[in-house]
Amino acid sequence: MKTMLPSLSWTFRVPIFGFPGILRCIHPCPSIPALPSWLAVVMPDRAVRSSGPGLSRGTGNQAQAMKAILVLVTLLAFAGTHSRAAEKPNIVIILADDMGWSDLGCYGSEIETPNLDTLASGGLRFTQFYNTARCWPTRAALLTGYYAQQVRRDALPNLGGGGQGRRPGWARLLPDFLKSAGYRCYHSGKWHIDGDVLPGGFDRSLHTRNDGNFFTAKGNLLDDQPITPAADESGYYVTTATAQHAIDCLKDHAANNPGRPFFHYIPFISPHFPLHALPEDIAKYRDRYRVGWDVMREARFKRQTETGLIRTPLSPLERDVGPPYPFPDAFAKLGPDEIDRPIAWTELTDGQRRFQATKMAIHAAMIDRMDREIGRVVDQLKAMGAFDNTLLLFASDNGASAEIMVRHGGHDPQAAPGSAATYLCLGPGFSSACNSPFRRHKTWVHEGGIATPLIVHWPKGIAAKNELRHTPAHVIDIVPTVLAAAGIEKPAQWKGEPIPAAPGRSLALAFAKDATIARESLWWLHEGNRALRVGDWKIVAAKGAPWELYDFTTDRAEQQDLAAGMPAKVEELAALWQRQTAAFSELVGKSMADPPRPKAATNDGK
Numbered sequence: 053m054k055t056m057l058p059s060l061s062w063t064f065r066v067p068i069f070g071f072p073g074i075l076r077c078i079h080p081c082p083s084i085p086a087l088p089s090w091l092a093v094v095m096p097d098r099a100v101r102s103s104g105p106g107l108s109r110g111t112g113n114q115a116q117a118m119k120a121i122l123v124l125v126t127l128l129a130f131a132g133t134h135s136r137a138a139e140k141p142n143i144v145i146i147l148a149d150d151m152g153w154s155d156l157g158c159y160g161s162e163i164e165t166p167n168l169d170t171l172a173s174g175g176l177r178f179t180q181f182y183n184t185a186r187c188w189p190t191r192a193a194l195l196t197g198y199y200a201q202q203v204r205r206d207a208l209p210n211l212g213g214g215g216q217g218r219r220p221g222w223a224r225l226l227p228d229f230l231k232s233a234g235y236r237c238y239h240s241g242k243w244h245i246d247g248d249v250l251p252g253g254f255d256r257s258l259h260t261r262n263d264g265n266f267f268t269a270k271g272n273l274l275d276d277q278p279i280t281p282a283a284d285e286s287g288y289y290v291t292t293a294t295a296q297h298a299i300d301c302l303k304d305h306a307a308n309n310p311g312r313p314f315f316h317y318i319p320f321i322s323p324h325f326p327l328h329a330l331p332e333d334i335a336k337y338r339d340r341y342r343v344g345w346d347v348m349r350e351a352r353f354k355r356q357t358e359t360g361l362i363r364t365p366l367s368p369l370e371r372d373v374g375p376p377y378p379f380p381d382a383f384a385k386l387g388p389d390e391i392d393r394p395i396a397w398t399e400l401t402d403g404q405r406r407f408q409a410t411k412m413a414i415h416a417a418m419i420d421r422m423d424r425e426i427g428r429v430v431d432q433l434k435a436m437g438a439f440d441n442t443l444l445l446f447a448s449d450n451g452a453s454a455e456i457m458v459r460h461g462g463h464d465p466q467a468a469p470g471s472a473a474t475y476l477c478l479g480p481g482f483s484s485a486c487n488s489p490f491r492r493h494k495t496w497v498h499e500g501g502i503a504t505p506l507i508v509h510w511p512k513g514i515a516a517k518n519e520l521r522h523t524p525a526h527v528i529d530i531v532p533t534v535l536a537a538a539g540i541e542k543p544a545q546w547k548g549e550p551i552p553a554a555p556g557r558s559l560a561l562a563f564a565k566d567a568t569i570a571r572e573s574l575w576w577l578h579e580g581n582r583a584l585r586v587g588d589w590k591i592v593a594a595k596g597a598p599w600e601l602y603d604f605t606t607d608r609a610e611q612q613d614l615a616a617g618m619p620a621k622v623e624e625l626a627a628l629w630q631r632q633t634a635a636f637s638e639l640v641g642k643s644m645a646d647p648p649r650p651k652a653a654t655n656d657g658k
């Protein structure tokens with residue numbers, strides 16, 4: 053029987069490890085049954101405090117203190133919020149696809165995103181939030197709370213896994229944990245996770261598989277069943293269709309399940325290639341990018357610096373870094389105006405400048421339209437009275453893409469750019485600008501590939517408005533954050549099988565204030581590209597290249613490689629990366645004996 057006492061807490065300042073600390077005791081609130089009966093947590097003030105855009109590096113003692121509080125800190129977080137959110141919050145996770153770190157107005161962009169900007173001004177923007185550098189591993193990490201490699205959804209050395217990998221039985225998706233607390237769960241958009249959608253715990257789904265053509269519903273699945281496209285698809289655009297399905301689900305929820313909380317996962321395909329957008333949206337941006345990628349990067353960086361989002365130099369364009377995969381045939385189809393390197397804008401021909409600026413205009417139009425569709429979803433949340441107690445999270449699955457290819461229906465150079473008959477990709481020039489101020493792109497684990505905006509909006513649960521949060525965090529943190537917000541304890545077993553410990557941390561502490569979430573490290577591996585972040589140190593290496601070492605207190609743009617002068621630091625961090633990799637390999641090795649899951653419809657491997 054639950055204790056029906058109100059939440060009580062006491063805070064005392066005490067020294068720890070030579071630094072001022074806080075002793076906090078909390079009595080449980082009955083609305084959060086996951087909390088143990090009593091908690092006593094000692095937090096060293098300086099170890100858990102962010103110092104701003106360039107976080108201060110902990111001393112040795114601070115590092116020890118960080119380890120000491122690793123497990124305990126996240127359990128405290130909603131003590132200050134749950135009393136205002138007695139009803140379980142609704143959860144909405146919106147994901148963009150291949151959108152760069154600087155592509156939203158509230159992250160420095162000239163692209164018009166008023167709806168997302170309004171969510172940001174009514175909530176929080178995280179400045180150091182990370183994904184996994186690629187579509188499918190991010191989605192696996194986002195919905196399971198594990199690194200994708202732990203659940204076989206990205207490759208480990210000598211163990212395989214990846215876009216076709218199958219999760220072990222214990223690797224449940226978030227809905228399986230939410231449903232036990234009464235949540236209805238909806239999915240509208242891209243999937244790219246193994247297995248069908250409804251067996252993943254969702255009650256309704258629109259699975260948009262039309263990723264080669266944004267102007268047809270052909271290939272899409274409704275509740276895992278193939279749909280028949282309308283005879284006249286002249287009004288179809290997938291971004292709008294995705295939002296419309298979400299709105300329809302929400303209207304149905306309001307009518308038929310008004311007393312139940314809901315989780316809605318809305319992963320748009322936008323602005324993934326092929327660059328397909330509505331003509332009127334493209335027209336809005338047609339001439340905006342004639343200034344070129346060099347000027348655009350400087351302008352975005354200036355706004356990012358002025359608004360406090362970043363404190364780092366702007367990385368110079370890497371003129372010799374092009375697409376991550378060769379598609380030589382594509383250039384023959386695309387013609388001489390396509391270019392595979394971000395050379396100086398002034399060195400391009402007039403035709404190249406016009407072509408490249410048009411591609412960026414389509415990219416911008418796709419994001420602009422997505423923002424407006426998100427506005428329609430928000431309007432529906434407001435209309436049904438759900439907006440104030442909805443925890444809404446918005447992020448991108450990887451950085452902007454330098455890829456250039458022609459697939460699916462091919463490319464007609466005579467057709468209007470951005471129309472269904474064309475197949476254009478952003479490419480390394482404007483991708484670099486979209487990832488300002490960072491280096492590299494989707495697939496790399498330098499900051500340009502893995503940094504994403506994270507907007508968090510929850511009026512009833514987060515008092516702060518229009519504030520920045522500088523703690524490093526990762527999509528593995530979303531599951532524990534959502535479960536904490538919903539007051540749900542993750543089970544230790546699934547159908548008799550133990551569920552392994554997950555690496556993510558709840559962000560709840562950072563919801564309340566600009567605090568650093570304690571953790572040992574953040575880890576990346578994708579197609580041989582690898583990285584590890586500990587505090588403000590990061591080691592990173594492209595496939596086959598040696599480790600680079602960066603100090604993020606001043607150099608998040610990864611400009612001054614300190615590896616040669618600090619070999620001991622590189623060795624220390626590389627050993628930690630190796631230990632993590634070995635631990636993940638051991639976990640996967642144990643679960644390899646699991647029976648394979650049935651193969652299901654998934655997006656092709658991109």
Ligand SMILES: [Ca+2]
Binds near residue numbers: 149150187450
């Ligand atoms: Ca993607």
